[in-house]
Amino acid sequence: MISSSKLKSIDFYRKIPRDLTEASLSGAGLSIIAALWMMFLFGMELNNYMSVATTTIVVVDRSRDGEYLRIDFNLSFPALSCEFASVDVSDVLGTHRFNLTKTVRKFPIDSHLQRIGQEVHAGPVPNIKSHGDAHGEEDIPYEHLGEGAVELNQKTFDTYTHLFPVLVVNFYAPWCSWCARLKPSWERAAQIMAERYNPETDGRILLAKVDCTQNQALCREHHIQGYPSIRIFRKGHDLREGHGHHDHESYYGDRDTDSLVAFMTGLVPAPVVDGKYAIEDKSNNTDGTVKRPAPRAGGCRIEGFVKVKKVPGELMISAHSGAHSFDAAKMNMTHHVGLFSFGNKQSWRSLKDANRLLPELDSDIDHLTGEVFISEHENITHDHYLQVVKTEVISLRRHKGSEPLDRYDYTAHSNQLQSTNVPVVKFHYELSPMQVLVREARRSFSHFITNLCAIIGGVFTVAGIVDAMLHNAIRMVKKVELGKQF
Structure with missing residues (x-):
C-alpha cells in the first residue's frame, strides 16, 4: 500500500499556509x-x-444534378412578333433543337413592354408542302389570267374591310422569293373566287393584296414581319380595340391554287338573310395548322425554361419560318432581360440557408437580369457570352436525406454585331469544370x-x-x- 505521505509528494499544487500569505x-x-x-x-x-464555421474550397465539379442543366429566362422583345419568334438550342456535341414550345410561353406586348391579351399558343409555323402551283403542261399560262387580286393601299384598306363580309389579304414584298412563288396561284385563286362570287353582284368574299414596300405603315399596323402573310378579315366579327387594331386570323396552309380555293370557299358566309350575312366558317382547320389568330401586338415576351447538356452551347432567339422571308433591315432585336438564370428551382428554405451563408450571391447572381440591350442601328445581332460557375452549399440545417443546394453564378460579356443576315439574340454559355464548395460545420x-x-x-x-x-x-x-x- 502507498502511504498518504508518498501521495502528497507528487502534488503539483502545494499549498502555502494562509498565515504566511499577505x-x-x-x-x-x-x-x-x-x-x-x-x-x-x-x-x-x-x-x-x-x-457555425464555414469553409470554402474549389474542387472538380462532380455534379449530382444529372446530365442536363436547366436555363430559366424571361425576355421581352418590343419589336419581335410572337408569330415568328423562335427559341432554338444547340451545343458543341451537335445537338440542335429548333422552335421549342413545350416549356416556352409567349405573350404579346406593346412598345412599353406591357402585356396585351392572352398567351399566344401559336406553336411552330406549319410545314407548308406546296408553296405555289407546280409548273406543267396542264397549267394555264399566268399571263393569260391577268390580275385577279385587288391591290389595296393605306387609303383603300379600311374601305374594303368594311365593304366585304370576308376579305383575305396577301401582304407581300416584291423582293421575297416565297411571294414570287405564291403570286401565280394567288392570282388564279382570286380570279376563280371572283367568278364564283362576283364582287359586284354577290360580294361575300374578296381576295386582295398589299405591297408592304409601298405601304409600310399599313403593314406595321397589322404587325407584318414575315412575307408573305395572309390575313383573314371578317366584317362585323373583328373585335376593334381602343388602339384601332382588329382581331383577325392568319392562314398557314398550302399555297397552290386548289388548296387556296378550297380554303377560301370554306370561308364564304351564307347568303344574306334579313339584310345580314350569316358568317359560317366551313374551312377544315381541326388541328389548328391552317389558320390561327393573327398577332395582336408587334412585341413578344418569351418566358419559360429549357434543359441543355452540360457542355458549351447557345440559346438563340430569332424570327424563324421555313415559308416566309424577313427583311433584315426592318428586324429590331432590342430586348429586355427580366430573368436569365441557370440551375433547378430551389425551395424557399434552401434559398434562405444559401442567403444566410452567402449573402453576396443573393444580390447579383444573375448578371443579365434587369438589363436592356438596344439595337441603335439596323441589322444588329446581340451576342451574350456567359461563363458559368457552380456553387454547392452544404448546410447543417438541411433536412436529412435532402440534396445540397446548388447555385449557379455567371459573368456576362455582351457584344453587338452588324451584318446583312437576319438579326438574332444569342446567349453563348460555357460551364467551368471546377465548382465552389461551401461547407458548414460546427467547432x-x-x-x-x-x-x-x-x-x-x-x-x-x-x-x-x-x-x-x-x-x-x-x-x-x-x-x-x-x-x-x-
Whole structure:
C-alpha cells in the first residue's frame, strides 16, 4: 500500500499556509479585473463555439444534378412578333433543337413592354408542302389570267374591310422569293373566287393584296414581319380595340391554287338573310395548322425554361419560318432581360440557408437580369457570352436525406454585331469544370475546452505577473519614503 505521505509528494499544487500569505488592496482589485476579463473572454469563446464555421474550397465539379442543366429566362422583345419568334438550342456535341414550345410561353406586348391579351399558343409555323402551283403542261399560262387580286393601299384598306363580309389579304414584298412563288396561284385563286362570287353582284368574299414596300405603315399596323402573310378579315366579327387594331386570323396552309380555293370557299358566309350575312366558317382547320389568330401586338415576351447538356452551347432567339422571308433591315432585336438564370428551382428554405451563408450571391447572381440591350442601328445581332460557375452549399440545417443546394453564378460579356443576315439574340454559355464548395460545420468541443483553459490560465498568469510587479513597485516606494533605499 502507498502511504498518504508518498501521495502528497507528487502534488503539483502545494499549498502555502494562509498565515504566511499577505493580501493587498491592489491584488484584490487586480483579481476582480482578472475575473471579469475571464468572464468576458469565456463568453466570447462560448459564442464562437456555438456559431457555425464555414469553409470554402474549389474542387472538380462532380455534379449530382444529372446530365442536363436547366436555363430559366424571361425576355421581352418590343419589336419581335410572337408569330415568328423562335427559341432554338444547340451545343458543341451537335445537338440542335429548333422552335421549342413545350416549356416556352409567349405573350404579346406593346412598345412599353406591357402585356396585351392572352398567351399566344401559336406553336411552330406549319410545314407548308406546296408553296405555289407546280409548273406543267396542264397549267394555264399566268399571263393569260391577268390580275385577279385587288391591290389595296393605306387609303383603300379600311374601305374594303368594311365593304366585304370576308376579305383575305396577301401582304407581300416584291423582293421575297416565297411571294414570287405564291403570286401565280394567288392570282388564279382570286380570279376563280371572283367568278364564283362576283364582287359586284354577290360580294361575300374578296381576295386582295398589299405591297408592304409601298405601304409600310399599313403593314406595321397589322404587325407584318414575315412575307408573305395572309390575313383573314371578317366584317362585323373583328373585335376593334381602343388602339384601332382588329382581331383577325392568319392562314398557314398550302399555297397552290386548289388548296387556296378550297380554303377560301370554306370561308364564304351564307347568303344574306334579313339584310345580314350569316358568317359560317366551313374551312377544315381541326388541328389548328391552317389558320390561327393573327398577332395582336408587334412585341413578344418569351418566358419559360429549357434543359441543355452540360457542355458549351447557345440559346438563340430569332424570327424563324421555313415559308416566309424577313427583311433584315426592318428586324429590331432590342430586348429586355427580366430573368436569365441557370440551375433547378430551389425551395424557399434552401434559398434562405444559401442567403444566410452567402449573402453576396443573393444580390447579383444573375448578371443579365434587369438589363436592356438596344439595337441603335439596323441589322444588329446581340451576342451574350456567359461563363458559368457552380456553387454547392452544404448546410447543417438541411433536412436529412435532402440534396445540397446548388447555385449557379455567371459573368456576362455582351457584344453587338452588324451584318446583312437576319438579326438574332444569342446567349453563348460555357460551364467551368471546377465548382465552389461551401461547407458548414460546427467547432469541436475539445477545441473549445482547450481555448477555455488557455483563457483561464493565461489571464491568471498574466494577472499574477502584473500583481507581482505592482506589489514590488509599492514596496520600493515605501522603502524610499522610509529612507532605506540606497
